[in-house]
Amino acid sequence: MNMRTLLxxxxxxxxxVTGVVGRxxxxxxxxxxxxxxxxxxxxxxxxxIHMLPTGKVMLWPGDGISGNDPRAWDPTTDxxxxxxxxxxxxxxxxxxxxxxxxxxxxxxxxxxxxxxxRTSRFNPFTNSWALLPDMNAxxxxxxxxxxxxxxxxxxxxxxxxxxxxxxxxxxxxxxxYLAQPDQRPAYPRYLxxxxxxxxxxxIQCCAFRCDPLSGYDGYGDLELCRESQ
Amino acid sequence: MRNQTRFLDIPLPAGIxxxxxxxxxxxxxxxxxxxxxxxxxxxxxRPPYQVTEIASLPEGTSQVVRAFNDTGEAxxxxxxxxxxxxxxxxxxxxxxxxxSGTIDTDSxxxxxxxxxxxxxxxxxxxxxxxxRQRDKDPVKLQSLPGDTASAALxxxxxxxxxxxxxxxxxxxxxxxxxDGAATALPVLAGSTSARAMGINRRxxxxxxxxTDTGARPVRWEGNKGHLLELLxxxxxxxxxxxxxxxxxxxxxxxPGIRRRAVLWDRQGRVQDLGALPRxxxxxxxxxxxxxxxxxxxxxxxxxxxFIWTHSAGMQxxxxxxxxxxxxxxxxxxxxxxxxxxxxxxxxxAHPGPEAIPPEFEGTYDFHAxxxxxxxxxxxxxx
Numbered sequence: 001m002n003m004r005t006l007l008x009x010x011x012x013x014x015x016x017v018t019g020v021v022g023r024x025x026x027x028x029x030x031x032x033x034x035x036x037x038x039x040x041x042x043x044x045x046x047x048x049i050h051m052l053p054t055g056k057v058m059l060w061p062g063d064g065i066s067g068n069d070p071r072a073w074d075p076t077t078d079x080x081x082x083x084x085x086x087x088x089x090x091x092x093x094x095x096x097x098x099x100x101x102x103x104x105x106x107x108x109x110x111x112x113x114x115x116x117x118r119t120s121r122f123n124p125f126t127n128s129w130a131l132l133p134d135m136n137a138x139x140x141x142x143x144x145x146x147x148x149x150x151x152x153x154x155x156x157x158x159x160x161x162x163x164x165x166x167x168x169x170x171x172x173x174x175x176x177y178l179a180q181p182d183q184r185p186a187y188p189r190y191l192x193x194x195x196x197x198x199x200x201x202x203i204q205c206c207a208f209r210c211d212p213l214s215g216y217d218g219y220g221d222l223e224l225c226r227e228s229q
Numbered sequence: 230m231r232n233q234t235r236f237l238d239i240p241l242p243a244g245i246x247x248x249x250x251x252x253x254x255x256x257x258x259x260x261x262x263x264x265x266x267x268x269x270x271x272x273x274x275r276p277p278y279q280v281t282e283i284a285s286l287p288e289g290t291s292q293v294v295r296a297f298n299d300t301g302e303a304x305x306x307x308x309x310x311x312x313x314x315x316x317x318x319x320x321x322x323x324x325x326x327x328x329s330g331t332i333d334t335d336s337x338x339x340x341x342x343x344x345x346x347x348x349x350x351x352x353x354x355x356x357x358x359x360x361r362q363r364d365k366d367p368v369k370l371q372s373l374p375g376d377t378a379s380a381a382l383x384x385x386x387x388x389x390x391x392x393x394x395x396x397x398x399x400x401x402x403x404x405x406x407x408d409g410a411a412t413a414l415p416v417l418a419g420s421t422s423a424r425a426m427g428i429n430r431r432x433x434x435x436x437x438x439x440t441d442t443g444a445r446p447v448r449w450e451g452n453k454g455h456l457l458e459l460l461x462x463x464x465x466x467x468x469x470x471x472x473x474x475x476x477x478x479x480x481x482x483x484p485g486i487r488r489r490a491v492l493w494d495r496q497g498r499v500q501d502l503g504a505l506p507r508x509x510x511x512x513x514x515x516x517x518x519x520x521x522x523x524x525x526x527x528x529x530x531x532x533x534x535f536i537w538t539h540s541a542g543m544q545x546x547x548x549x550x551x552x553x554x555x556x557x558x559x560x561x562x563x564x565x566x567x568x569x570x571x572x573x574x575x576x577x578a579h580p581g582p583e584a585i586p587p588e589f590e591g592t593y594d595f596h597a598x599x600x601x602x603x604x605x606x607x608x609x610x611x
Contacts (some may be wrong), residue, residue: 158291163382167380
C-alpha cells in the first residue's frame with residue numbers, strides 16, 4: 001500500500017467515524033428522542049393506571065395491598081393527591097373509559113383467581129364514584145370493550161378456583177346488568193383481548209364479532225366466527 | 230357429524246415424587262417434640278401423607294382442579310396450548326379430551342368412580358355440558374326446552390349429572406339422569422337463578438340459588454328444594470358437595486368480606502369448621518363418606534390446604550406430610566378426597582430464592598398466581 005492509498009483509507013475512516021458519531025449524537029438528542037426525568041415518588045406500586053380527561057393520571061395499587069386507594073398524579077405539578085374511593089378492592093378489575101369521560105370498572109379482587117362481581121363508574125370531573133349493580137358473578141381480570149354504539153361489553157374474568165372463568169358476556173343496559181338470555185361460550189384466558197365492533201377482527205387464538213347495530217335487545221348479540229388459523 | 234373423541238398427550242410431568250420421607254429427620258423432630266411437650270394433634274395425630282406431584286399447570290391461565298375418584302383419577306381445566314382445555318390425570322398420564330363439537334375451549338368438572346367424566350364445551354353458539362363414559366364418545370347434555378346452553382358441574386357414581394340450563398328463563402338448576410334426560414329442579418321462592426354443584430348416589434343435589442340478598446346454599450331432594458341454614462350473622466353461602474350419607478359442605482359468609490367452611494348434617498343444621506391459626510377465613514370444597522372434609526383456609530396473606538375431621542378439627546395439610554427438604558412447595562387448596570382418604574391438592578413449588586424479595590422470604594405469597602399450579606396426590610400413611 002503506497003502513501004496515497006494509505007492516506008485515502010485514513011480519510012475515509014475518519015469521515016465514517018465522524019459520520020457515525022454525528023448520527024449517534026443527533027439520534028440521542030432530547031429534542032428527537034425525548035428525555036427521562038425522575039417524577040414524584042409513588043406511594044405504592046401502581047398496578048392500574050389511567051390518563052384522565054382532566055389531564056391527571058389516576059392510579060391504584062394491588063397485589064398484597066388493597067386497590068381501594070386511588071390517587072391522582074398531576075404531571076404539571078408532580079403532586080400526588082388522594083382520590084375518593086370506590087369502597088372495595090379494585091385490584092384485578094377491568095376498565096374502560098365511557099364517552100362522557102367517566103371510567104367504567106368491572107370486577108375486582110377477593111384473592112388470587114377469585115373476583116368480585118362489582119361494577120362502578122368513576123367521574124373524574126367530580127371525583128366521585130357511582131356504584132352500579134353487580135354482574136352475574138365475580139370477575140377477576142375481565143375485559144371491557146366499548147362497542148360502536150357506546151355500550152360496554154364485559155368478557156370473562158375468573159369467578160374462583162371452583163368455577164373458573166365467568167362464561168357469560170354481559171352488556172349493561174341503563175346501568176343494569178340484566179339476566180342474560182343466553183349462556184355464551186367462555187373465553188380462554190382472563191383479560192381476553194377486546195375488539196371494537198362491528199368490524200371483523202382476529203385476535204390471538206379466537207375471534208368473534210359483535211354487531212350492536214344489528215340489534216341485540218340490550219344484551220349483546222355475539223356471533224362467534226371460526227377460529228383464526 | 231358424529232363427535233369424535235381422542236386423547237392427546239400433553240407434556241406435563243407426572244408421577245414425580247415431590248417429597249421424600251426422611252426417617253432420621255422425622256425421628257429427631259418427633260423426639261424433640263415429645264420431649265418438649267410440643268406434640269399436638271395438628272402435627273402428629275395421624276401418620277403423615279406421602280405426596281406425589283401428578284401435574285403441573287401453566288401459569289397465566291385459569292387453572293381449575295375439580296374432582297378426584299377412588300382410583301386416584303383427577304379432572305380439571307387449564308390453559309393448554311392456545312386454549313383452556315379439560316384434562317384428566319389417569320394412571321400417571323395427563324391427557325386432554327378433544328371433542329369435534331368444541332370450537333375452542335372445554336373443561337372437565339367431575340369424575341365418578343367408573344371414570345365417567347362430566348364437563349363443558351364451547352360450541353359455535355353456546356356452552357354445552359357433556360358426559361363421557363370411559364373410552365366412549367361424549368354425550369351432549371341437552372338444555373331445557375326453550376334454553377340455549379347447559380353446563381355440567383358434578384357427577385354421581387351412578388351417572389347422574391348436576392349443573393344448570395340457561396336461556397331466556399335465566400339460569401336453572403338441572404339434573405340429567407343416566408339416560409341424559411334433563412329435569413329442572415324446583416325454583417325456590419325469591420330465587421332469581423340457581424345452579425346445581427354436586428349430587429350423590431341417592432340423587433340428592435346441592436348447589437347455589439341467587440337471591441336479592443346474595444347467593445344461598447340449597448339442597449334439592451325429591452321434588453323439593455330447601456335453603457340451607459347459614460352461620461349466625463351471615464347472609465350468603467354455597468353448598469358445593471354432598472356425600473352418600475347426605476352430609477354437605479361449602480361455606481357461609483358475607484359477600485366479599487369473610488367466609489367460613491361449614492358442614493351441614495342430614496337435618497340441614499350448620500356447623501362452623503373453623504379456621505387455621507393465622508387466618509379467619511376458610512372454604513370447604515369436598516368430603517368423603519368417612520366425613521373427612523377438605524378445602525382451603527386463610528393463612529396470613531395466603532391460603533393453605535386443610536383437612537377437617539370430627540376428632541381433630543381443622544388441620545393444615547402442610548403439617549401432615551412426610552418430612553422432606555424444607556421450603557420445597559406449599560399446598561394452598563385441597564379440592565378432593567376419596568373414600569380411601571387420599572387427597573387431591575394444589576399448590577406452588579418454591580420459585581427459588583432469587584425470585585423472591587427479602588420481605589417475602591420464607592413464604593409462597595409472592596406472585597403465587599404467576600407460578601405454575603402444581604397438582605398433588607396425598608396418600609395417607611398406614
